[in-house]
Amino acid sequence: xxxxxxxxxxxxxxxxxxxxxxxxxxxxxxxxxxxxxxxxxxxxxxxxxxxxxxxxxxxxxxxxxxxxxxxxxxxxxxxxxxxxxxxxxxxxxxxxxxxxxxxxxxxxxxxxxxxxxxxxxxxxxxxxxxxxxxxxxxxxxxxxxxxxxxxxxxxxxxxxxxxxxxxxxxxxxxxxxxxxxxxxxxxxxxxxxxxxxxxxxxxxxxxxxxxxxxxxxxxxxxxxxxxxxxxxxxxxxxxxxxxxxxxxxxxxxxxxxxxxxxxxxxxxxxxxxxxxxxxxxxxxxxxxxxxxxxxxxxxxxxxxxxxxxxxxxxxxxxxxxxxxxxxxxxxxxxxxxxxxxxxxxxxxxxxxxxxxxxxxxxxxxxxxxxxxxxxxxxxxxxxxxxxxxxxxxxxxxxxxxxxxxxxxxxxxxxxxxxxxxxxxxxxxxxxxxxxxxxxxxxxxxxxxxxxxxxxxxxxxxxxxxxxxxxxxxxxxxxxxxxxxxxxxxxxxxxxxxxxxxxxxxxxxxxxxxxxxxxxxxxxxxxxxxxxxxxxxxxxxxxxxxxxxxxxxxxxxxxxxxxxxxxxxxxxxxxxxxxxxxxxxxxxxxxxxxxxxxxxxxxxxxxxxxxxxxxxxxxxxxxxxxxxxxxxxxxxxxxxxxxxxxxxxxxxxxxxxxxxxxxxxxxxxxxxxxxxxxxxxxxxxxxxxxxxxxxxxxxxxxxxxxxxxxxxxxxxxxxxxxxxxxxxxxxxxxxxxxxxxxxxxxxxxxxxxxxxxxxxxxxxxxxxxxxxxxxxxxxxxxxxxxxxxxxxxxxxxxxxxxxxxxxxxxxxxxxxxxxxxxxxxxxxxxxxxxxxxxxxxxxxxxxxxxxxxxxxxxxxxxxxxxxxxxxxxxxxxxxxxxxxxxxxxxxxxxxxxxxxxxxxxxxxxxxxxxx
Ligand code: ADP
Ligand code: MG
Ligand code: MG
Numbered sequence: 001x002x003x004x005x006x007x008x009x010x011x012x013x014x015x016x017x018x019x020x021x022x023x024x025x026x027x028x029x030x031x032x033x034x035x036x037x038x039x040x041x042x043x044x045x046x047x048x049x050x051x052x053x054x055x056x057x058x059x060x061x062x063x064x065x066x067x068x069x070x071x072x073x074x075x076x077x078x079x080x081x082x083x084x085x086x087x088x089x090x091x092x093x094x095x096x097x098x099x100x101x102x103x104x105x106x107x108x109x110x111x112x113x114x115x116x117x118x119x120x121x122x123x124x125x126x127x128x129x130x131x132x133x134x135x136x137x138x139x140x141x142x143x144x145x146x147x148x149x150x151x152x153x154x155x156x157x158x159x160x161x162x163x164x165x166x167x168x169x170x171x172x173x174x175x176x177x178x179x180x181x182x183x184x185x186x187x188x189x190x191x192x193x194x195x196x197x198x199x200x201x202x203x204x205x206x207x208x209x210x211x212x213x214x215x216x217x218x219x220x221x222x223x224x225x226x227x228x229x230x231x232x233x234x235x236x237x238x239x240x241x242x243x244x245x246x247x248x249x250x251x252x253x254x255x256x257x258x259x260x261x262x263x264x265x266x267x268x269x270x271x272x273x274x275x276x277x278x279x280x281x282x283x284x285x286x287x288x289x290x291x292x293x294x295x296x297x298x299x300x301x302x303x304x305x306x307x308x309x310x311x312x313x314x315x316x317x318x319x320x321x322x323x324x325x326x327x328x329x330x331x332x333x334x335x336x337x338x339x340x341x342x343x344x345x346x347x348x349x350x351x352x353x354x355x356x357x358x359x360x361x362x363x364x365x366x367x368x369x370x371x372x373x374x375x376x377x378x379x380x381x382x383x384x385x386x387x388x389x390x391x392x393x394x395x396x397x398x399x400x401x402x403x404x405x406x407x408x409x410x411x412x413x414x415x416x417x418x419x420x421x422x423x424x425x426x427x428x429x430x431x432x433x434x435x436x437x438x439x440x441x442x443x444x445x446x447x448x449x450x451x452x453x454x455x456x457x458x459x460x461x462x463x464x465x466x467x468x469x470x471x472x473x474x475x476x477x478x479x480x481x482x483x484x485x486x487x488x489x490x491x492x493x494x495x496x497x498x499x500x501x502x503x504x505x506x507x508x509x510x511x512x513x514x515x516x517x518x519x520x521x522x523x524x525x526x527x528x529x530x531x532x533x534x535x536x537x538x539x540x541x542x543x544x545x546x547x548x549x550x551x552x553x554x555x556x557x558x559x560x561x562x563x564x565x566x567x568x569x570x571x572x573x574x575x576x577x578x579x580x581x582x583x584x585x586x587x588x589x590x591x592x593x594x595x596x597x598x599x600x601x602x603x604x605x606x607x608x609x610x611x612x613x614x615x616x617x618x619x620x621x622x623x624x625x626x627x628x629x630x631x632x633x634x635x636x637x638x639x640x641x642x643x644x645x646x647x648x649x650x651x652x653x654x655x656x657x658x659x660x661x662x663x664x665x666x667x668x669x670x671x672x673x674x675x676x677x678x679x680x681x682x683x684x685x686x687x688x689x690x691x692x693x694x695x696x697x698x699x700x701x702x703x704x705x706x707x708x709x710x711x712x713x714x715x716x717x718x719x720x721x722x723x724x725x726x727x728x729x730x731x732x733x734x735x736x737x738x739x740x741x742x743x744x745x746x747x748x749x750x751x752x753x754x755x756x757x758x759x760x761x762x763x764x765x766x767x768x769x770x771x772x773x774x775x776x777x778x779x780x781x782x783x784x785x786x787x788x789x790x791x792x793x794x795x796x797x798x799x800x801x802x803x804x805x806x807x808x809x810x811x812x813x814x815x816x817x818x819x820x821x822x823x824x825x826x827x828x829x830x831x832x833x834x835x836x837x838x839x840x841x842x843x844x845x846x847x848x849x850x851x852x853x854x855x856x857x858x859x860x861x862x863x864x865x866x867x868x869x870x871x872x873x874x875x876x877x878x879x880x881x882x883x884x885x886x887x888x889x890x891x892x893x894x895x896x897x898x899x900x901x902x903x904x905x906x907x908x909x910x911x912x913x914x
Pocket of ligand 3: 655740779800802803
């Protein structure tokens, strides 16, 4: 199917087992277009059509919303080709007309973001031709009213205003049903031909009223308008919100697919459906999906009618079901991944309209990856890459506490659409849900059905509950992708948007009341229900479940085993207590990357000794107070060393400014004065003296140890005495002492002297030897720039990326909330730099420090201990920098391990390519 024009190729045709494009061309053809071409090539029944490339979208926005000249003739050629294959004419007014679907298709699927227009080419004349050719008046008029509705909405902009709860066209339909049948909820299939004709008239009137424009009658005008609307929708609010959330670059653009229509609404031998080759919620290898008899595809996802599960299809259309089962197998063997596909059955014949790799829950992702390896469909490396690191968190997410559940009543049941347990206050509208979430309420968004306008509310909510719609409804799709708990189609719920109430089984719930939903079973409960740990946590941490009794755990463990095979970058944890340490070790941490000693001073009466130390006026009295703290610290470290079972622990010396430990109100100050037997004036004066204008840049970090060496001395002693104690029991201890906030080499040298001296003293006293390192935290730009000098003394660097980000950007993390959203909106920063490393700035400094550090000390140990250690993208960046380890909170360890393994596999792939 060579294109005859010499200019750039903007249109790629597919049909009759041949296609210009193929599945690998997603950047150019979009995901939908590329896979339509691929399915055509492998002989699946795909209606013919063509794809207008994403380059046209880019051109469109670069050129004031105009098209390249060469486009129009290529589109005309595309339509001619379709006419030839179908044996019909576009918009024919005499014989069976060729009608088309105009479908958007970005590179990555963006569910619900861009709208599809079906039945294009119909007008007052061709509708009659369609009726005559199919001998089916009702069908023809049903197509026509659907077309006007979609076109009016998507192209002409007749949409729900923010204050309205229903689509204007649906309101018109509802009114007609009320008028003629006194039944607002009458099924659409029960509308007569006369009703549909009436609707066509009313729809056109509505469009005229709202836009001042006539509905276009000419099919070519219709096509132009529809293509323009698809490109235009790339920049609508919903699409922008979605792209921002998922980090999809604007430059990618969308493609447009124009495809011959097939009809699922010709009668009871026809239908439409959506299916998955495996269960996307659990990952189980079963044919999973749903369909509607006598319906066009939009009905299935719109949640207007609740579809039937695909297992019921054999009783309606057994031959079509058999064909679909075969297609299901073909798809998996060919695409080697779980597929999410859309089909339409016209008079018993199956047509494929779309396929893509199916979105799945974290649970399903892990299971499918493992099972596909067992089935020899993919290898283990592919399996590791198949689970998005972020999604692994879902596998660790809480479930409802079983005993708490026993005392609660199920008030309704819907479809399990997004697994997990969620409890929250209910809101019936996205805006109010967002407002409540901003006030730190836990929110459940409850809607009759959701639409893309609800996206912000869905993001803000803990969980989503709908009264209508199936497992492929908008709510379910979005929830699955965001990893939100979701129950949909709980039809027993009667939601009144006006009264803001939900009524079920005689009980009424108001906005703000608590409900709980189980997205794994589909159950809805009244009130708050306590949640419990996931099975993986029950096996590893709580040890309340045996590994052999949990399939989920076994898949998780398999995945983690593969990660070990691939990984180079190690994952440590940020932990301050033996318990946290033990948890992290259970999750596979290879040590502690950051142990913050200050947290240890807040417990029980330790704070008194700490305060006494701070209030001390002489070195001697300070030493006295410190001596009281020593046993506490030693005990903490002993516990941590034991929990580590010989793994290394990076322990940071005292870091925060001292005033953080003192009471600031009068009552607490006089209480303290009494306790320590000093005057209130003395306490309040000391608090006053310690006040700083900018504590983040004040007397903290190693500056404390420089001014009060005896603090460092006590901490060093506690660490080594603990190590000695543990070693006496035959265990190993590997302390790595970390000096914070170093900018000058001399700062480190002074602290180093203390550490080495104390180590020697304790070794002599306890007649033992220590295996330890001393290094520094790299968290201010100066340290990065003079890293070669610092490395003369430091045996390791650990990037404190929280402070390094603050000091490099000159932005306080705690104050950034007021301007960062605007920065993200304006795309000054792509991501929050406190959540994901600012690779272009902070990352450059890190790289400088790595290079300089290695120049002086080639084998220097390198790590990172900021919040960023749990962010998959930052983990991958650290791998690229060649760090030894990242460190993150215990429950993020599995996520970081997976991200580290994926980074290593990517490296390997790049190397073998070269
Ligand atoms: P989305 O990207 O939102 O899934 P699609 O372009 O896939 O949008 O279209 C939505 C639905 O419209 C499909 O699921 C299908 O049922 C119906 N549809 C799309 N193209 C055709 C076609 N050529 N013939 C019949 N129905 C179609
Ligand atoms: Mg689709
Ligand atoms: Mg710091």
